[in-house]
Amino acid sequence: MKKKEWVAMLLAGGQGSRLGALTRYIAKPAVVFGGKYRIIDFSLSNCVNSGIDTVGVLTQYKPMLLNSYIGTGMAWDLNEPDGGVHVLPPFVGEDGGRWYKGTANAIYQNLDFINRYAPEYVLVLSGDHIYQMDYTRMLAAHKKNGADVSVSVMEVPPEEACRFGVVSVDAGGRIVSFAEKPAEPESNLVSMGIYIFNTRLLQNALVADEQDKTSDNDFGKNVIPRLLAQGRRMWAFPYRGYWRDVGTIESYYTANMELLSNGSLFDLEDSDIRIMTNSNIFPPHYIGPAAKVRGSIVCNGSTVLGETTGSILSTEVFVDEGAVVLDSILLPGARVERGAWVKKSIIGERSVVEAGCSLGVPRRLENSAQDSNIIVIAEQNIVPANSVIEEGRTVFYHLAV
């Protein structure tokens, strides 16, 4: 096997519990974003577009859909004979099996996978962020700095820094301190959860972390601070593009809506950095004779006979005559039936809003400028005909048959 310069380890095992109803059956990286993508498409495509041909995807929480979605990796051109994409779930060994205890432990348990390819560097990523990034620039900086570890960082508004790992750097960009979710952040430079490690160093760090019984086995909380305390050469790699953590319903909704602001915030059109996806082949979508579609994104397989404004319609969505969909996200297979009114809502995969329903700020109050919370209809649900849901909340009705 030819020697590899780097491999990527993509952490995709998180439940994403703050996405609530959207992750009832699937892991967060498998949630649909921007109509036709799943969140993991962004990191996987970034890997491929950066020339990485070997990716380990660490799964744990409800991995069925994610496993079948990734498949052989063909959809991302990752069906490489000498590498490719490998789904790495927790497993059983001679001394029993263990769940992944944390991000660092997940990779610790798969050191064999890394050793099999014996790369010089390991890129550690999260599978639940929306961004386009060329990792080769980060690797070049890592080498130029002679770093042991590089951490990709970005600036956020100071009041938000406390939600992230906060980094302080010296004039040359070397990291001098790292604090995971501090109450009082020292700077507004935060870690994006993207790390490049020298492989040997990573191995030693993970073995040491495993031996520390007090550790939470987390990169941000334990491994990075420990390496910094040991005086390792740790550099920040500044990133200035679009990056979103879509970990909550609000941030998920907002990031989706940002796609509408001018068609796209990122270059989904440039074929050199295209976001690849394992989509089924659906027919083109059909816009009916009386339809009105404005400021919206519509995916293949959908039929729009009614009205939709400021919304994202995923694949195989159906909006019937007389139905109105405003500022909403319809996930794959969602149906909005005749005369229904859907405002600022997320309709889960294959859920149905039956005729005459009113979701969100009702039609008669539409022009009063009040904002409302987001309504979430969990996947495979039926909202019975003529239901009225005014305030933002998550709704679980009985399962659709």
Added chain:
Amino acid sequence: MPQAMGLITTNQIINLGKLTADRPVAAVPFAARYRLLDFALSNLVNSDVRTVGVITPYHYRSIMDHLGAGREWFLDRKVGGLFILPGSNYGMKSMNAKFLLKDLLKNVAYLKHGRERDVIVSSANQVFTLNYRGALEAHEENESDLTMFYREEERALRGRRDNSFFIRLGEGDRVQALVPAAALTAREARRLFLDTFIIRRQLLLDILEWYKTMEYSDLQDIIAENANSWQMRAVPFRGYLKRVETIEDYFSGSMDFLRADVRRELFGKENRIHTKVKDNMPAYYGVHSSVTNSLVASGCRIEGTVENSILFRKVNVAKGAIVRGSVIMQGCVIDRDCLVEHVVCDKFARVERGALLKGRLSAPSIVGKECVV
């Protein structure tokens, strides 16, 4: 379950004007994201056929570009798979054979090496969806030599299609004769042969041996000549069919996809039409766009008005532009304040600011590939 191998012929000369200037009819883009060939190919793979040979014409670049290794049709396999069979460069446009014997003779190895009992043969210029499973089972059960598919037409088609054949039925579903259009009675002109049939592989090999000195024959003429010698049955097809032989066929067939019944039949889940995947972003509709009764593919960006039209992938319709009753292929740009009506724009055409382009519903204007208006 009986297994058959597939054989699709795309080496047929059909003139759709500029649309076939540098591509065979099989590769002509159709219905917003497909090529005509996808229909014949999907019918085979949806009937569980996993060995498919495609006879290509001399200008096969667009077909190869589209098919690749056959991944999207599940044909990148160890056992069976996709076989590209180079056709002959016969250069005689007057021939117009549908199943040219020379093309089959040149690729006889494909047929010889097959292990299946039967071969499903079809042309690649028809839009229809048909699952062959039932017919194939009956074909083997009856130990038929040939099973011919035909469409029961409502009206007689006599005189229009000169190289079409029609089926004359004998007792039950027996085929008594295959009749060329010119020799028809009005009643017979309703059973149009679908250019699609199942033939026993050994019989096909025998025919190639018997007729090898007459390589410019059309296989369907040979079948017609020998109708009485073989066990030949007919299977009716009652679904939607559009045979694309003229630009009018192409245009009216495209517009048929604005009908709900046609979309339901051809875009339904059971017989999904498979095609090459490109991973474009979804279509974006601007805040001032107005789109009605149209079929739109991914990657489009629409700021203007679109009515009764078919938009392929990555079409850009600028603010103030109006597109009516047209077929706009992949990557075309309709700039500001244009009016485009009853027009077919081939791939990557640009209609520049303020241009006015009008064809007739019965005779659409065609803008060639990469042309600038």
